[in-house]
Amino acid sequence: MICQLVGVTKSYPMGDLLVQALRGVNVSVGAGEFTVFAGPSGSGKSTALNLLGCLDRPTSGEVFLDGQNVATLSDDALGAVRARRIGFIFQSFNLIPVLTASENVDLALRLAGVEGSRAERVEKALTEVGLKDYLHRRPSQLSGGQQQRVAIARALVKSPAIVIADEPTANLDSTNGEAILDLMRQMNEEKGVTFLFSTHDPMVMARAKRVVRLKDGEVVADEVRAPS
Amino acid sequence: MSFLLAIAGRNLLRNTSRTVITGAAVLFGVGLSILGWGLVAGLDENVLRAARTTYAADLLLRPDGYPTDGLTYPLADAAPVPAELAALLDDLGPWTARTAFAAKLVNGSDAQRITVWAYDGERDPLVFPRDGWKVQGRWPTPGANELAVGHSLARLLALEEGTDVVLQTRTRDGAINANNFRVVGLVRSDNAALDNLGAWLEFTDAVPLALLGDARSHLSVRLRGDHAEAASRLAGKGFQTSTLEQECEDLLALNRIRRKSLSIVVGMIMLIAAVGIANTVIMAAFERVREVGTLLALGMRRRDIRVLFMLEGGVMGLSAGLMGALLGGGAVAHLQRKGIDLSSAVDTLGGSMAMSTMIYTQFSWGVVGVALAFGTTVSVLAALWPATWASRIVPADAVKAD
Ligand SMILES: Nc1ncnc2c1ncn2[C@@H]1O[C@H](COP(=O)(O)OP(=O)(O)OP(=O)(O)O)[C@@H](O)[C@H]1O
Ligand SMILES: [Mg+2]
Numbered sequence: 330m331i332c333q334l335v336g337v338t339k340s341y342p343m344g345d346l347l348v349q350a351l352r353g354v355n356v357s358v359g360a361g362e363f364t365v366f367a368g369p370s371g372s373g374k375s376t377a378l379n380l381l382g383c384l385d386r387p388t389s390g391e392v393f394l395d396g397q398n399v400a401t402l403s404d405d406a407l408g409a410v411r412a413r414r415i416g417f418i419f420q421s422f423n424l425i426p427v428l429t430a431s432e433n434v435d436l437a438l439r440l441a442g443v444e445g446s447r448a449e450r451v452e453k454a455l456t457e458v459g460l461k462d463y464l465h466r467r468p469s470q471l472s473g474g475q476q477q478r479v480a481i482a483r484a485l486v487k488s489p490a491i492v493i494a495d496e497p498t499a500n501l502d503s504t505n506g507e508a509i510l511d512l513m514r515q516m517n518e519e520k521g522v523t524f525l526f527s528t529h530d531p532m533v534m535a536r537a538k539r540v541v542r543l544k545d546g547e548v549v550a551d552e553v554r555a556p557s
Numbered sequence: 558m559s560f561l562l563a564i565a566g567r568n569l570l571r572n573t574s575r576t577v578i579t580g581a582a583v584l585f586g587v588g589l590s591i592l593g594w595g596l597v598a599g600l601d602e603n604v605l606r607a608a609r610t611t612y613a614a615d616l617l618l619r620p621d622g623y624p625t626d627g628l629t630y631p632l633a634d635a636a637p638v639p640a641e642l643a644a645l646l647d648d649l650g651p652w653t654a655r656t657a658f659a660a661k662l663v664n665g666s667d668a669q670r671i672t673v674w675a676y677d678g679e680r681d682p683l684v685f686p687r688d689g690w691k692v693q694g695r696w697p698t699p700g701a702n703e704l705a706v707g708h709s710l711a712r713l714l715a716l717e718e719g720t721d722v723v724l725q726t727r728t729r730d731g732a733i734n735a736n737n738f739r740v741v742g743l744v745r746s747d748n749a750a751l752d753n754l755g756a757w758l759e760f761t762d763a764v765p766l767a768l769l770g771d772a773r774s775h776l777s778v779r780l781r782g783d784h785a786e787a788a789s790r791l792a793g794k795g796f797q798t799s800t801l802e803q804e805c806e807d808l809l810a811l812n813r814i815r816r817k818s819l820s821i822v823v824g825m826i827m828l829i830a831a832v833g834i835a836n837t838v839i840m841a842a843f844e845r846v847r848e849v850g851t852l853l854a855l856g857m858r859r860r861d862i863r864v865l866f867m868l869e870g871g872v873m874g875l876s877a878g879l880m881g882a883l884l885g886g887g888a889v890a891h892l893q894r895k896g897i898d899l900s901s902a903v904d905t906l907g908g909s910m911a912m913s914t915m916i917y918t919q920f921s922w923g924v925v926g927v928a929l930a931f932g933t934t935v936s937v938l939a940a941l942w943p944a945t946w947a948s949r950i951v952p953a954d955a956v957k958a959d
Contacts, residue, residue: 420956440855
């Protein structure tokens with residue numbers, strides 16, 4: 330098992346009220362999974378992914394990554410965990426606009442503390458997502474689909490324990506969205522990379538190996554699909 | 558760090574007009590302070606040069622009781638130089654004695670009250686080489702009743718080389734006396750006051766005119782050693798001593814006030830620059846919340862986020878400061894060689910300050926360094942609070958759709 334939420338609640342203060350984003354969620358993700366969090370808007374998908382991605386801490390409950398409880402780590406300690414163990418793919422790509430494709434990928438390696446041979450790893454990662462000829466382009470010179478491929482390379486280059494992707498296709502048209510998802514699935518199958526992502530899109534859900542359904546901050550269904 | 562520096566530099570180019578406008582204040586502040594300091598230092602040098610090359614040399618002695626304000630030159634207070642003092646002065650370096658007295662210069666129907674400087678043509682050049690002076694014509698020949706006059710005075714009285722004039726004065730014992738003189742030199746010295754109201758005359762011709770005898774009003778010494786130490790040895794010999802710096806104290810004090818005003822102006826510009834930089838950095842932080850969140854999500858430490866934004870302030874301050882230093886320092890270095898010629902302005906204003914009409918600004922790497930360091934430090938400090946704000950962004954913000 331790679332990561333796990335145990336009895337996790339998360340509430341956000343909203344004026345005098347507390348918004349209960351998660352109400353006691355138990356879920357675990359194993360190595361090599363290709364799992365999607367599905368559910369209506371506001372059901373807590375992003376909140377759960379943020380906790381599993383060590384971007385945030387739960388209000389109560391425990392979050393395990395590689396068997397370590399990370400729920401109570403300091404900001405810097407969480408940052409170090411993210412840098413080394415977790416890859417992120419964002420809905421809006423979130424490349425650093427002043428860095429080229431290869432510099433964006435290199436940044437992840439650098440922050441993960443990788444010292445030598447970064448250049449080869451960066452080039453290899455970008456080649457694997459089909460961007461061998463775009464190494465020195467800035468994000469503004471790349472299409473949305475290409476930007477998301479750079480983001481995938483950036484997430485994968487450091488060989489993380491898990492890649493977390495909150496609605497990775499939401500800002501792409503269906504053709505590009507499918508291509509991105511196929512690429513992720515390919516990485517999952519060929520290299521055994523663990524993916525955990527969220528979506529509203531039935532097309533994306535159809536490609537997942539496992540679908541965890543959330544509603545009002547609770548897990549309401551957890552189905553393992555036959556490989557498509 | 559060098560990597561953060563590279564990102565900071567590129568970030569500054571994202572909104573070039575904002576960066577340029579913000580940097581302009583730093584550029585202006587740094588440039589102005591270097592230029593201003595160079596100019597005031599040039600004024601200091603000018604004041605000292607005017608006094609050193611025309612009447613004070615390094616050390617000036619006047620008879621006890623003689624006025625030191627440079628406004629009147631009473632012949633009655635002039636005194637012979639005691640042999641003991643002369644011997645002491647010989648030890649200090651080349652020195653020369655002069656006698657200044659008031660006279661009326663008459664050219665036909667025009668007349669003007671002037672100050673006549675009687676000098677010893679043999680010794681005077683040893684103390685006053687008159688390097689920077691411009692003389693139209695020549696210096697008087699002793700015994701020929703010849704006269705050199707300041708060029709402004711010459712213009713006022715329409716004097717030319719060869720003009721015959723009458724000098725009228727009170728002799729040392731109070732009688733009125735007059736003699737004919739021929740103007741042979743028109744002098745542009747380093748001292749506007751002399752150019753306006755001064756005339757030079759050999760003792761040989763001044764003694765019979767004013768019945769000076771051996772009374773002297775100014776002993777000017779070109780020192781080989783230390784000023785203060787030398788002055789202390791001359792006490793109690795019938796003459797009061799004052800160093801070049803003491804002679805110029807009033808005008809130097811004026812320059813100190815100029816420096817203070819300059820500091821205040823530069824301080825205000827730098828304050829504006831600081832506000833501008835703080836504003837620019839906080840705007841950048843607001844605009845880049847998601848980007849900062851992304852960097853945090855990728856594992857960048859908060860303190861590095863802070864360093865990044867402070868570097869943006871610092872790089873902006875340093876590069877604008879460098880340009881300001883280049884412009885300000887360049888102008889100062891240029892004017893140090895070429896000088897600023899105020900003679901036409903002084904001529905029209907009829908100024909009679911004991912200053913040269915040529916101001917040579919003084920270039921100093923120290924001033925450039927301090928101004929640059931100050932500009933950069935202000936910029937970095939101005940970015941401190943915005944950078945701290947940026948470092949408190951939470952990484953979860955990175956994943957929020959916008
Ligand atoms: N930072 C926050 N402050 C306050 N409330 C929040 C915050 N983040 C999420 N919430 C609330 O928590 C609940 C769950 O939000 P979450 O973003 O996890 O839902 P989601 O399933 O990702 O929805 P979507 O499909 O629209 O992205 C919502 O009611 C949301 O309004
Ligand atoms: Mg969401």
